[in-house]
Amino acid sequence: MSIEIVDPVAEAEEASPDRRTLRRLGWVGWISIGVIVLALLMAVLGPILAPFDPNQGDLSFANVGPFGQHLLGFDGQGRDVLSRLLVGARTAIFGAAAVALVAVVIGTTLALVTAWFGGKVDATASVVIDVVFAFPGILLAILAAAVFGPSLFSAGLALAIAYSPYVARVLRGAALKERAMTYIAALEVQGFGAWRLCARHLLPNISSLIVAQGTILFGFAMVDLAAISFLGLGVQTPQADWGVMVSEGKTSLLQGYPLVSISAVLCIVAVVAAVSFLGDRLDTSSKAVNR
């Protein structure tokens, strides 16, 4: 672990942290932002933009390559691949965003409560966290599918629970450090309550770290949700979803027609790579808070 030494004077001279992050993006960063904007547009407008019905197939077109208006050809059941990709963006992206959001909310709450109260609360919470750590996300999602039946909701909830200890661990350190600052003690002496201090002072001061954690988790969530749907335990066929499309396209792929699986894989990889690149950048810009 290297400790980044930050010159406090140089830090203070910079206009604002947001502008600093933007300046450091470089062309890869701008491409990443472009990919994410495109993906968001697909997620919001996908069903409107889709030129054909994503679920209406014509078996006589099964595994036929691109022609005319069918820019990406047809899948093994003769459905338009481009339309399915556009419609499938919604569960892939909003699903992952929801998982990241829930994990960050649970993790942040845990971190703040344990850092603020310490003692017995901290000890109890860390036992719970240790147990959740013993379950890898994918395993918890498979268990959830066994208990509640396979669906995007059960898989997403399981992943959010599995991720939250990671958030809690990172944020707890930052919150503890912030808690020890004199301004908190000063405000406490003035009689401000725990709730108000956490919400108004502590939380904003670790917010850049929270955003970085959320971004990194979004990438993990997208990969894991797609993997669970690939296993048949998440979004269910015939509903269009990028993860489902990878697994649906496998039969065609093994017969030598890879376009369905590969186009879905490329969509996932492009978004995940873009998000993780930006997440890394956000993380380095908030390292000073982290350590």
Place this chain on the structure above:
Amino acid sequence: MIAFLGKRMAMLLATLLVASFAIYGALYLAPGSPIAALTGGRSVPPEVLAQLEERYHLNEPFLTRYWLWLSGVVRGDLGESIPLRQDVSTIIGQRIGVTLQLVMLTAAIIIIVGVGLGIVGALGRKSVDFGVLLASTVSAALPAFAAAVLLQFVFGVMLGWFPVLGTGDGFVDQLRHLTLPALALAATSVALVARVTRTAVRDELDKEHVQTAVSRGLPWRDVVRRHVLRNAAIPITTVVGITIASLIALAAVVETAFGLNGLGAYLVQAAQNKDFATVQGISLVLVFAFVITNVIIDIAYAILDPRVTLGSRAQ
């Protein structure tokens, strides 16, 4: 050291106990009655029903059933799969070999290729370093299932070098069948390990003790081996351990993609078929493996870095 190990073991047992309770409890709460699964939905005479309830302890309170299950688990009896009419421990025994081979082969790839690439990148020329960085960036973005599909197409369908489905017979054939799955499983981890290794080695190269060693005229090879790699080994071991631990659950995805008859792939099937005894058994084995691996990482960390006060946990 003994106190450290003892404390770690106690924590390990406590975690496993709570995890086993969580696994059993979650599936106990699941909707659907085991009787329906046993009878296949047909109506059966009450005496048969009573017999079934007696046999599977369905009338006992939850804690008694958990205790019966747990005491069975300790003796190596994981219960009986109702749909298969087969002991869960037999089912696990038949499939654990494939998973173990897959994880071990993948771990070997991660250590050799990941650490190797990282060292080459850190010590090599700028163009070499750039190549390593580029390769690791691409492969880091490739999730296991995506890598599986791409490898199947390129090396299985297009080039025909490796089989794309099944386990194979005999050592060489098995190795051939496991090559692509292991590569798919290793893709992300190799990248991560290569990156951490590269950074760790470069950080170490910049340190004063290395400059001193160089200026005193020690051979470069010895400086790298004794001063750089020895110190860089600490973060490298941590990241290798964490990635290998993560393979245990991820193997399910790759096994399913390649039609391997391993534990993970069967867990997925059992979850779909609501075969609860099997889901409980395999989950418990996977959690056990995951937790044990983490303990080994902690111990390795304490041995490698004498500064780690035994008893405090590795970050």
